[in-house]
Amino acid sequence: MKITSTANARVKEIVRMRDRRARIQTGLFLVEGFREIGRAIDHGIDIEELWVCPSMFLGSNETTLIERANATVLEATEPVFKKMAYRDRPEGLLAVCRQFDTSLDHLHVGAQRLVLVVESIEKPGNLGTMIRTATAASADAVIVADQTTDVFNPNVVRSSIGTLFTTPIAVASSDEAIAWLRVNGIAMAAATPEGDTDLWDAKLEAIVVGSEQYGLSERMLEAAEVKVRIPMPGSEEIDSLNAAQSASILLFEAVRQRMR
């Protein structure tokens, strides 16, 4: 079946899925792009529908991907596809997927004993980038505490380039996150400009990063075993980093500590 009208009801439903309310109502979310859909398939994400626009394909492996998706395939014309796509340069592949379990219960602490905890992060691009960096650092999990940005936001999926599917993710309140870390004996290192320990001297297991605007909540700071600071030699000019940059610096300091 080829959809040729941008007024098609299903097309409109997919456009609405950019809004959180529609994602909550349907329990679905969107994954766009070859790499991202590939990662979703590899990690057992349930794909309900796969929209394709063959004239926009960039490579020659799309056919294999489509077969592997094991989903209802719908074809769209370019104008229809562009209406649904949220990327600047669509690749002709858009999957409608079922949201997966993001409860703390399904997390396991692995060999790295490394968890990234982010609290009240607002910008989807920042959240997705942090998930991507945590994956590169081989973190056991990412806990999204006091969620303000829905992890199924298309821009989280995009900036995570699909690592949202590969690294276990949990969404919880800050209190639940603290309780889970305690039960699992994972020490919390809270990143704050008021920290008393330089990152190079801190035991980094659960790295806890807050929003750029408000920092970490009092209860996160109080619960943390260590308050970590990133010394900034340029602090006369700028005394804070973007939250995603702080997370990257801390995650790869944890990598250094484990490898050296």
Next chain:
Amino acid sequence: MKITSTANARVKEIVRMRDRRARIQTGLFLVEGFREIGRAIDHGIDIEELWVCPSMFLGSNETTLIERANATVLEATEPVFKKMAYRDRPEGLLAVCRQFDTSLDHLHVGAQRLVLVVESIEKPGNLGTMIRTATAASADAVIVADQTTDVFNPNVVRSSIGTLFTTPIAVASSDEAIAWLRVNGIAMAAATPEGDTDLWDAKLEAIVVGSEQYGLSERMLEAAEVKVRIPMPGSEEIDSLNAAQSASILLFEAVRQRMR
């Protein structure tokens, strides 16, 4: 004078300044926000016009800022200001500034002997974030090689939160950048997944980072004294980092080496 019409010719000119062509033609660029304009004033950026919308002010220090700007002040109604503003949440302050010197000649190598060189970075948000992180790391300069994103792009200014004015910036071809580094005796450390030296073992003076999509050019890689890699324990899942994350990790490894 209070501008009340969104059809005002000057208002339209300011909206056009979001486009690179208009910035080149006029030699001007836009700076929005209290912090950003404050940094521009502190660092002697020439402000031609300051647009204000007092009903949108967030604080009480705007009057002092306006006096310090030493510029022609124009008042706009909220609808007019919102048309010109490029932020989601405008603060009622928008400066039209004269572009400053971005030639290599005005750079000086300081005590840190730390320079960030970025080649062919496309995304304004990434470029601005990298300038911000370089400033926090107290880098002597940022060299934008083979510029694809204009450093005067409003989103570079925004994501740099005005550190574009505090850390010396040069725009040059990659060949010019290499020549300048050689003349100044600054060793180049090129970041590449094919690097043979872990960042923790590399002398980090000029940190050279390429675009995420294409990596560094052959001539940058050949000119570098050392090819640096960031080991990624999670490389089975993801084998690259966002360019801004790589730059952050390398810059703060340079900070570690200098402080420890």
